[in-house]
Amino acid sequence: MIDIKFLLKNPEKVKTALKNRGVDLDVDRLVSLEEERKKLLQEVENLRKEQNDISPKVKDNPELLSKAKELKASLKGKEDVLDKTEQEFKKNFSLLPNIPLDDVPVGNSEIDNKIIREWGKVPKFNFQIKDHAELGKEWDLIDIERAAKVSGARFTYLKNELALIEFALVQLAFDILLKEGFVPVIPPILIRDEMMKSMGYVDTEADFAERYYLEKDKLFLVGTAEQSIGPMHQGEILKDLPKRYVAFSTCLREESGSYGKDTKGIFRLHQFDKLEMFSFARPEDSEKEHLFLLSLEEKMMQALKLPYRVVHLCTGDMSRPSASTYDIETWFPSQNRYRETHSVSNCTDFQSRRLNIRFKDNEGKTEFVHMLNGTAFAMVRMLIAIIENYQRKDGRIDVPRALQKYLGFKIIPKK
Numbered sequence: 001m002i003d004i005k006f007l008l009k010n011p012e013k014v015k016t017a018l019k020n021r022g023v024d025l026d027v028d029r030l031v032s033l034e035e036e037r038k039k040l041l042q043e044v045e046n047l048r049k050e051q052n053d054i055s056p057k058v059k060d061n062p063e064l065l066s067k068a069k070e071l072k073a074s075l076k077g078k079e080d081v082l083d084k085t086e087q088e089f090k091k092n093f094s095l096l097p098n099i100p101l102d103d104v105p106v107g108n109s110e111i112d113n114k115i116i117r118e119w120g121k122v123p124k125f126n127f128q129i130k131d132h133a134e135l136g137k138e139w140d141l142i143d144i145e146r147a148a149k150v151s152g153a154r155f156t157y158l159k160n161e162l163a164l165i166e167f168a169l170v171q172l173a174f175d176i177l178l179k180e181g182f183v184p185v186i187p188p189i190l191i192r193d194e195m196m197k198s199m200g201y202v203d204t205e206a207d208f209a210e211r212y213y214l215e216k217d218k219l220f221l222v223g224t225a226e227q228s229i230g231p232m233h234q235g236e237i238l239k240d241l242p243k244r245y246v247a248f249s250t251c252l253r254e255e256s257g258s259y260g261k262d263t264k265g266i267f268r269l270h271q272f273d274k275l276e277m278f279s280f281a282r283p284e285d286s287e288k289e290h291l292f293l294l295s296l297e298e299k300m301m302q303a304l305k306l307p308y309r310v311v312h313l314c315t316g317d318m319s320r321p322s323a324s325t326y327d328i329e330t331w332f333p334s335q336n337r338y339r340e341t342h343s344v345s346n347c348t349d350f351q352s353r354r355l356n357i358r359f360k361d362n363e364g365k366t367e368f369v370h371m372l373n374g375t376a377f378a379m380v381r382m383l384i385a386i387i388e389n390y391q392r393k394d395g396r397i398d399v400p401r402a403l404q405k406y407l408g409f410k411i412i413p414k415k
Helices: 004-009 011-021 027-058 064-093 132-138 144-151 160-180 193-198 205-210 226-233 283-304 350-355 379-389 401-407
Strands: 114-119 183-185 190-192 212-214 219-221 243-252 271-281 308-312 324-332 337-346 358-360 366-368 370-378 396-398 411-413
Touching (some): 004 011, 011 027, 027 064, 114 283, 132 144, 160 283, 160 379, 160 411, 193 219, 193 350, 226 271, 226 350, 226 370, 283 308, 283 370, 283 401, 308 337
Parallel strands (some): 183 243
Antiparallel strands (some): 324 337, 337 370, 358 366
16 A cells, blocks of 8 residues: 555645556545544544543442433444544555556556567577477477366466476576575465455455455465565564565466467466565665666576567556566567566555565664565466477477576477
8 A cells, every 4th residue: 555644745646646557546535534534533532531531430420421421422423433434445545556656657558568678689480480389289398188178278287398497497597596695485375365455466356357265264376476475574674675585386367357368378377387586675775676676587588598678567557566567578489479478566665564564774763665576487488488489490499508407408309
């Protein structure tokens, strides 16, 4: 959530931010609700004080009994109104997204995203290329049919060399990130509903479209490791910032609103593995930390020699907790276009306020940390990019040189 003080002092800035993000919310109503809440709270406190003052005197002065009953009834009425006002305010306040940083492009959708730079040459093939689904079936790397028999649509078995390459990607990322002070973590994939809410991912009905929820246990299955890493320090005061983690996790997304999208192959699955970077930083350092995480994503991509471009997302295309997001889009030959494989976001103090994660500044004052997350590797999409970009006319798939030392083989032969 944003700072309530910021809302009250800068309602016009909040209105502009909501307009730029395409969010329809009555800011004036929110401000009046907060002002009414404070007024009612003061009235309740005054009535409680008056009641506390009169209660000990009723026994010795029966004439005060009527006054005490009136106070009790008045207090109950005010408390009810205060509770309703607080509930309405909390419900609407939780719908406020984060305030975009000043350099975020203003726009409505991905069409308005800003291309920052491109890296690598898009490959030119002098033969009829195959997409990852064809390659996976012919090379016995991907088995969608048997996965559908066992689990239904949007699942797969990754097999043979492709399964080994996934873990080579993990090792490559660890080799790069551990040198930068990242702590490796394998986190839980089930988290309590209040933790998912605190991360800002289930405030609206649309947010639930991607989530798997176990009603009986009140647990969410994570769609990305950041959702379980972020709450890890809930209620703590952190020292020695930045504090960096790299977490490997199986991720699950229902994607109930994505039927008909990317149905061929394994580009969009219900289950996939992901390696996620997460950082807790001082507010004055978070923009620099954001660019640092992006530079690490690019370093890993350049090690694989996969062509990509960096895109700064516009206001209308960011997730609700994010104040600024960059995507890396990798070239997919079979689609003849760039597709998102990485994302890195600065969520400022939007999540830490709900989670109450703080630090002490140089003057000893307690402040909320800034929280950032970034993809190291989303495994399935990286595997697709590798086998499509590295396919050869002679029927082999080369293995990126950066991964060969972890594998013991340089090519994937056709079986």
